[in-house]
Amino acid sequence: xxxxxxxxxxxxxxxxxxKLSKGMIGIEKESLRILDYKISTLPHFPSLGSALCNKYxxxxxxxxxxxxxxxxxxxxxxxxxxxxxxxxxVSSRIDxxxxxxxxxxxxxxxxxxxxxxxxxSSNRARFKSxxxxxxxxxxxxxxxxxSGIHFNYSLPEDxxxxxxxxxxxxxxxxxxxIIYFGGIRNLKRMNWLILYLFGASPIVPKSLIKGDYDxxxxxxxxxxxxxxxxxxxxxxxxYQTHYQSDLKISINSLDEYISDLLLxxxxxxxxxxxxxxxxxxxxxxxxxxxxxxxxxxxxxxxxKSTNDGNKRMLFKLKNGGVDYIEYRSLDINPFYKTGIxxxxxxxxxxxxxxxxxxDSPKMDADEHKDSRSNTLRVSKEGRKKDIFLxxxxxxxxxxxxxxxxxxxxxxxxxxxxxxxxxxxxIEKYRDLISSPNNTPSGLIIDMVLSGKKxxxxxxxxxxxxxxxxxxxxxxxxxxxxxxxxxxIDKQIEIETKSSKLFEDYLKEYLFIN
Numbered sequence: 001x002x003x004x005x006x007x008x009x010x011x012x013x014x015x016x017x018x019k020l021s022k023g024m025i026g027i028e029k030e031s032l033r034i035l036d037y038k039i040s041t042l043p044h045f046p047s048l049g050s051a052l053c054n055k056y057x058x059x060x061x062x063x064x065x066x067x068x069x070x071x072x073x074x075x076x077x078x079x080x081x082x083x084x085x086x087x088x089x090v091s092s093r094i095d096x097x098x099x100x101x102x103x104x105x106x107x108x109x110x111x112x113x114x115x116x117x118x119x120x121s122s123n124r125a126r127f128k129s130x131x132x133x134x135x136x137x138x139x140x141x142x143x144x145x146x147s148g149i150h151f152n153y154s155l156p157e158d159x160x161x162x163x164x165x166x167x168x169x170x171x172x173x174x175x176x177x178i179i180y181f182g183g184i185r186n187l188k189r190m191n192w193l194i195l196y197l198f199g200a201s202p203i204v205p206k207s208l209i210k211g212d213y214d215x216x217x218x219x220x221x222x223x224x225x226x227x228x229x230x231x232x233x234x235x236x237x238x239y240q241t242h243y244q245s246d247l248k249i250s251i252n253s254l255d256e257y258i259s260d261l262l263l264x265x266x267x268x269x270x271x272x273x274x275x276x277x278x279x280x281x282x283x284x285x286x287x288x289x290x291x292x293x294x295x296x297x298x299x300x301x302x303x304k305s306t307n308d309g310n311k312r313m314l315f316k317l318k319n320g321g322v323d324y325i326e327y328r329s330l331d332i333n334p335f336y337k338t339g340i341x342x343x344x345x346x347x348x349x350x351x352x353x354x355x356x357x358x359d360s361p362k363m364d365a366d367e368h369k370d371s372r373s374n375t376l377r378v379s380k381e382g383r384k385k386d387i388f389l390x391x392x393x394x395x396x397x398x399x400x401x402x403x404x405x406x407x408x409x410x411x412x413x414x415x416x417x418x419x420x421x422x423x424x425x426i427e428k429y430r431d432l433i434s435s436p437n438n439t440p441s442g443l444i445i446d447m448v449l450s451g452k453k454x455x456x457x458x459x460x461x462x463x464x465x466x467x468x469x470x471x472x473x474x475x476x477x478x479x480x481x482x483x484x485x486x487x488i489d490k491q492i493e494i495e496t497k498s499s500k501l502f503e504d505y506l507k508e509y510l511f512i513n
Contacts, residue, residue, distance in 0.1 A: 022156045022417070024072040024324070025349055027083055029332070029339055030147035032100040033064045034463060037456055039106055039145065040064045040097055041115055047093040049484035050491035052119040052128070056086055056483050059117040061132055061144035066090065066099070072152070076345045076421075083338050084473065089480045091470040098463035101334040103233045105145040106456060107205035107222035114141040120491055122498040123505035124310065127286070134285030134292045137275050138243065142207040146233050147332055149340055152304070153352040154324035155179070173321030177254040180303055180322040182360035183352065184251050187301045188371045189363075190355065191234075191329055192378040192389060193405055196398070197429050198344060199230030199379065200331040200440035203448060203455055204237055219448060223455050228384040230441040231331050234300070235379035243271070244298060245372075247290070252362040254303065254322060258314055261297065262512065264290040265314075286506065293510070300375070302326040315512050325352060333440050334459070337466040347425040354405075354412045366393060383436035402433045 033040040044051050044063050051059040060067045068086040073079045090099070100106065108114055116132045119125030135144050160172055203225045209216070216224040232238050236245075247264060250256035266289060273288045286292040294314050305313065307320035327348070332339035363371070370390035378398070381387060388395040406426055413422035436442050448455055 022074045022158070023349070023353065024074055024152075024154045024156075025076060025079055025345070026072045026152035027068075027070045027079060027340065027345075028150040028152070028326075029068045029083065030060050030149070031066045031068065031332075031339070032062075032105055032145065032147060033066060033094060033097045034100045034106070034460065035097045037106070037460055039100075039108060039113055041113065042097075043115075043118065045093055045095075046488075047484070048090060050120070050487035051117065052122070052125050052487075052494070053490040054483055054487035056480055057090060059119075060147075061114075061117060061135060062141070063115045063117050065117070065145060065147065072154070074156075076342060076349060080338070080340075080342050080345060081475070083340075084470070085475050085477055085480060087338055087466075088470040088473045088475065089477045091467045098460065098467050100147070100459055101332065101339070101462040101466060102203075102455075102459055103147050103201045103231075103331040104204055104208070104238075105142060105147070106459070108142060108145075108207050111136065111141045114145050116141075120495055122491075122494045123500060123502050124494060124498075126502055127506065127509065130283045131286050131292055131295070133279070133283065134275075135296065137279075137284050138272060140207075142205065143238070146208075146238055148233060148328065149330040149332060151327045151330060151345075151348045151352070152324050153327065153349060155353075155356060174254075177303070177322045179356055180325055181251055181253060181257070182358075183325055183356035184301045184303060185360045185363055186355035186358050187325070187327060187352075188251065189367075190351075190405060191300045191371065192374045192382070192398075193402065194327075194329050194348075194351070195231045195234055195375065195378045196382045196402070196436075196439065197347075197432055198330055198333065198440060199234070199382065200333050200444060201231050201233040201238070202226060202229035202441040202445050204232045208237055220454060225445065225448070226380055227445065228381040228436075229379065229445075230382040230439065231329075231379045233331055233379075234329055235376055238379075247297070248365070248368075249297060249299070254317060257303065258318055261291070261294045261314060264297075265293055265510075300327065300329045302328065312509055312512065318512065325356075327352065331440070334444065334462050335440060337469055343425045343428055346421050347429060350409055350413055350416075350422045350425065353416070354409050357412060358408070383439065383442055385436075399433055403430075406430050 035042065041064070044059055048054065048057050056069055058067045058069065059065055068083060070079050070082045087099070116129060116136060119128050160176060203219065203223055206222050206224065209224060217227060218224055226232065249260045268288050269290045272285065275284050275288065278284060291297055293312065302325070303317060303322040304324050304326050305316035305320045306323045307316045330340070330348070333344070370393065374389045377387065377389065387398050389398055389401060391401060410423065410426055413419050413426060416422060432439050437446065447458060453461070
């Protein structure tokens with residue numbers, strides 16, 4: 001049976017007015033612009049608006065790495081449709097370029113093949129670019145060009161009313177933070193499940209490999225693979241960099257989380273002190289600390305706040321608490337033109353609800369270590385037959401744990417409004433535990449190793465097909481067109497008002513009170 005916390009089950013699941021499936025979701029999806037089988041080195045297209053101010057279309061690390069952001073919505077269908085609209089809009093405004101359909105980037109020959117994003121001349125813009133300089137100098141640009149999908153979720157506002165807060169603790173923000181951090185801990189415990197089901201990066205470009213190649217299979221001179229990998233993006237080849245493997249960031253409470261991140265964003269790193277202060281007359285990083293800012297910390301989930309848009313995230317969390325969870329472990333699925341489909345969205349929403357409902361004891365160092373071990377094992381060999389994971393410090397078959405989670409998620413799904421869409425998603429993915437070759441990672445490996453096409457040819461073919469499909473859609477794109485115009489006006493206004501010295505701006509931004 002599902003071990004839902006007693007308080008939550010009694011006051012939430014048994015509340016008639018509650019619509020748990022009316023929580024807000026949002027999607028952030030990254031996509032590399034590609035031209036002539038290479039990462040584009042052209043600047044951000046003005047027809048896409050200001051990358052600094054456009055709330056739907058911006059850039060991530062690189063000028064070529066677009067990020068699409070859907071507005072928060074209670075409708076999964078509307079969220080998916082808006083994501084399609086953004087893809088259609090962008091496809092019609094990037095000339096001969098296409099959007100790369102894989103999470104792992106193309107192989108590059110030098111760092112200049114991945115230009116750092118430019119946001120203009122304001123202090124805010126300069127801050128973003130210098131932060132990216134730091135990422136480049138610390139970890140290399142290839143790692144920063146890895147793409148993914150972030151799934152944002154907040155529980156419905158109904159649950160934070162006075163009825164729910166009838167106990168001793170009547171502090172809205174504190175109660176929300178307690179529940180969301182419980183969800184974040186469970187997401188860490190069960191992160192491996194999402195890598196198994198939706199991992200789509202079993203192949204890695206040579207430029208991302210820092211050690212030897214002995215344990216990797218070779219596809220060609222530029223790409224390598226692991227035969228049973230699901231998501232090398234989420235492995236120690238991808239985001240799980242050794243520079244951060246020893247960081248101890250607590251997710252047992254908001255206060256501990258903030259305290260631990262403040263410590264590493266204020267403590268100087270002996271390694272990063274070696275980076276020159278300036279390169280080509282520009283700052284090479286924001287500072288030489290273990291983390292420049294908290295955004296640099298790579299984790300599968302982040303607590304997020306919607307307060308004070310241009311403030312530092314730790315400041316917002318400290319002053320306003322947690323408003324939603326950003327779940328970051330989803331690879332781009334090349335078999336769907338937007339990188340995700342509606343059933344995946346339904347499944348992820350249910351998974352986030354389940355993780356927030358399920359009892360979530362605080363995690364000690366051993367459980368953190370076991371959870372990381374499970375993530376790494378499934379990311380690199382999750383499709384191997386009969387592998388074992390660590391649960392409560394004991395070995396457990398991946399099949400047994402997988403089926404237990406699905407049983408418990410079914411119990412939650414049956415309590416929701418319109419349960420059929422969630423139950424259908426569960427049924428769609430449940431069989432994958434016994435047919436690993438049908439997972440996205442299994443299908444990709446099969447296609448590439450069949451020898452019919454190189455990964456570059458396959459990716460470009462999919463990208464071209466997707467663009468053709470997006471250009472044929474007839475949906476109204478007025479909302480996005482208006483945002484393009486407004487974002488350009490906003491950037492002009494910001495740059496006109498920018499008079500403060502950058503050093504003063506930086507000091508003010510980093511200050512937490």
